[in-house]
Amino acid sequence: MSISKTNHRKTIGFKDVVTVVLFSVLTFIVSLVTAIPFSGSVYGMLFGGYALMALICGPIYQIMINKAPRIGTQILFFSVKALYMLICGQLLTAAVFFVGGLICEAICLGDGYRNMVKSTAAYALHTTLYGFGSFFPAIFLTESYSARMTAAGASPESVAATIGVYHQPLTMLGVAVVLIAFSIIGVLIGTKMFRKHFAPAGIA
Incomplete structure (x- = not known):
């Protein structure tokens, strides 16, 4: 199963840059919106907010990849x-x-942009690193993270509890599994949407 083919230009162009930037901003906005219902709970955010983000952004990613399946898209994204x-x-x-x-x-080099498995793997990695990267400071820069959160108005107790969650290996493993699973589901939904609604309309 492969991504829809458009033209044979391999490297990203100006039109592609505009497309990728817009779609990247859109996925970022989605990540902020999906976090709102779960903002009161660390576990809710980890297993709910990030999962919902991965699911909703899957179709957005799939459309972007079909519109700009060229070298440089993943880096810019x-x-x-x-x-x-x-x-x-x-x-x-x-x-x-x-x-x-x-x-x-690197995953998408060669035929990766037009290969469903490779492009899905890249998206799953993207969402996983996006989720983990957001709280890496709490794991690796604990003191500065704690000071920043306390200065922002959070109580020392709540900050300590949050950091404690981030240092639970099984919890982090569970988050990774959920993100990967929902990323795959999101891309599959996006693929069906693209083939049913966008490809017939010539949007690619």
């Missing part, structure tokens, strides 16, 4: 979010996102 994190001063998260973009690009 992640780099937009990395730039935002860099502006916000989250250097570790920005670094994770940028490296993630490089890995996703």
Whole structure:
């Protein structure tokens, strides 16, 4: 099963850049919106907010890949979010996102952009790293994360409880499994949507 073919240009062009940036911003907005219903619970956010994000963004990703199946798309898709994190001063998260973009690009090199398995694997990795990258500071930069959250108004007790959750290996493994599963489901839904609604209309 392969991604819909458009033209044979291999590298990303200006039109593709605009498309990928817009879709990247859209997925970022979706991640913010899907977090709202689960913002009161760390576990809810990990297993609910991120899973819902992976599911809803799957079709968005699939349409983007069909519109811009070219070298550079994966890097740019992640780099937009990395730039935002860099502006916000989250250097570790920005670094994770940028490296993630490089890995996703490596997965899609060759026929990967037109290969369903490889493009889905890249998306699953993208959502997993996006989820984990968001709370990596709490795991690896615990003191600075705690100070930042406390300065933002969170109580020391709630911050300590949140950090404790992030340091539970089984919980993190569960989050990874859920993100990968919902990413795959999201892409499958996106594939059906594209073939039924977008491909017949010539949107590719």
